[in-house]
Amino acid sequence: MFNNQASNITFSQPTSYSNQIADVLLNLQQQILPLTPNCKFQHVLYNKADSNLIINKPPTKNIEQWQIILNNRKDPNSVPVCLDNVEQEYLRLKLQQSYIIAIRTTLNKLYLELYEPTKEQVLSNSILLKNLINKLDKLNNKIHIIISKIRLLTMNESQDHNNLKINMETYKINQSIKESNNKIITNDCWNRLSILKNRFNDIKSKMDVLTNNDDNKDINDAVLNVLELQQEGIVYLDKVITKDIKDMS
DSSP states (O other), X not given: OHHHHHHTOOOOOOTTSOHHHHHHHHHHHHHHSTTSTTOTTOEEEEEEOOTTOOOOOOTTSOHHHHHHHHHTOSSTTEEEEEEOSHHHHHHHHHHHHHXXXXXXXXXXXXXXXXXXXXHHHXXXXXXXXXXXXXXXXXXXXXXXXXHHHHHHHHHHHHHHHHHHHHHHHHHHHHHHHHHHTTHHHHHHHHHHHHHHHHHHHHHHHHHHHHSOTTTXXXXXXXXXXXXXXXXXXXXXXXXXXXXXXXXXX
């Protein structure tokens, strides 16, 4: 449509303008019209293609122009695309826009298919790891509590064992005291005292025969006093031992 309208435009200078204005208008027309050499909308783009692709010269370019375009290629496998007017520029931009939209659509699809599930999985794994760490902390606390209880039980068991040994020793001593009732000690004291009394009586009888009774009266009283004190001490000792046995029972 645009090309048809452009082909109907003539290059005759309007007679109602001065020569200077007519030259300016002609220059503008040559910059806008697609088939003029000075057209500003003529561009050459280079697309990558296969090496065996056949490249044809467009009808808008002569052989010399086409050869210059081919020589300006940076890559031998590139294909020149000639844009001769605004409409072709517009179509080229629309094509590039459609390519960009297609690429973005594909990238968004890949994002939704790959990244989002991975993101959810990472989040799920993070929550799972956090829960596992909390469980490990709880188990660690339980282990510390169990270790403390075991140590306490071990200490109590050792203390109970020591207390049991002490109680057993005390019980044995108590039983030995109960069984003997301290008769060995008291009987030994009484036997000794009886022997002393018998000896004293024997000595006294012999002294009475040999000497006068009045002369030995003071000695006899002193000896009897000592024996009485010993007897009182033995009685007191027996009371103390009996009381201690009752207290220990």
